[in-house]
Amino acid sequence: MSTTINVSNDVTRIFDKTESLTGAYSVEHADSGKTFFLNAAEGAAISMPALKVGANYKFVVAAAFATSNWVITPSDADKLEGSLVVAGAAVTVDAADTINFVATAENIGDFVEITCDGSTWFVNGVGLSSGAITAAG
Numbered sequence: 001m002s003t004t005i006n007v008s009n010d011v012t013r014i015f016d017k018t019e020s021l022t023g024a025y026s027v028e029h030a031d032s033g034k035t036f037f038l039n040a041a042e043g044a045a046i047s048m049p050a051l052k053v054g055a056n057y058k059f060v061v062a063a064a065f066a067t068s069n070w071v072i073t074p075s076d077a078d079k080l081e082g083s084l085v086v087a088g089a090a091v092t093v094d095a096a097d098t099i100n101f102v103a104t105a106e107n108i109g110d111f112v113e114i115t116c117d118g119s120t121w122f123v124n125g126v127g128l129s130s131g132a133i134t135a136a137g
Contacts, residue, residue: 020062021046029055037062043070043103050075053118061101061110070101072112074121080135082123084112087130093123097137105131 017034024044025036032055036046039062049055051074059072074080080096093099099112110132112125127133 027057032056034058035060038065038070038101039063041065042067043101044068046070046072048072048074048114048121051079051116051118051121053116056113056115058111058113059101061106061108064108065101065103065106067103069103072099072114073097078137079119080114080121080123080137084123084125084127084133084135086127086133091133091135093135095137096123096135098135099123099125100134100136101127102131102134105129107132 018037019034020037020039021044022040024046026047027049029049029052035058037060041063043065046059059070077097078095080093080099082093084091084093101110107128110125110127112123112133115122123135125133
C-alpha cells in the first residue's frame with residue numbers, strides 16, 4: 001500500500017529589488033540592495049548618495065549605448081576603491097571619483113557592484129571588452 005503526502009509551502013518568495021534606468025538618476029539610501037539595469041540608447045549620469053555603512057548597489061548594462069557613457073559619481077571625491085576585471089585584466093580603482101561604462105565598448109551583462117563601509121565605496125565588477133569599464137579621478 002502506498003501513501004501520498006502533500007506538502008504546502010506558504011513561504012513568500014522574495015525577489016531582488018530591481019529598477020530599469022533610461023536616463024539620469026540620483027541613487028538614494030532607500031535603494032540599497034537594488035540592482036539597476038542601464039537600459040537606454042545613450043548613457044547618463046548616476047549620482048550616488050552620501051557614504052553610509054551597509055549601502056550597496058549593483059549596476060548592469062542591459063542595452064547597448066553608442067553615444068555617451070553611463071557615469072557613476074559618488075557624492076564624496078576620491079572615495080571609490082577596489083578592482084575591476086576588464087577584458088580579463090585587473091584594473092585598479094584607487095581613490096577614484098567616477099566609474100564609467102564606456103559607450104561602444106560595453107557589452108550587455110557588464111556590471112559593477114558598489115558597497116560602503118561608511119568611509120569608502122568598495123567597487124568590483126566585470127567588463128567583457130577592452131575599455132568597457134573605467135575608473136577616473
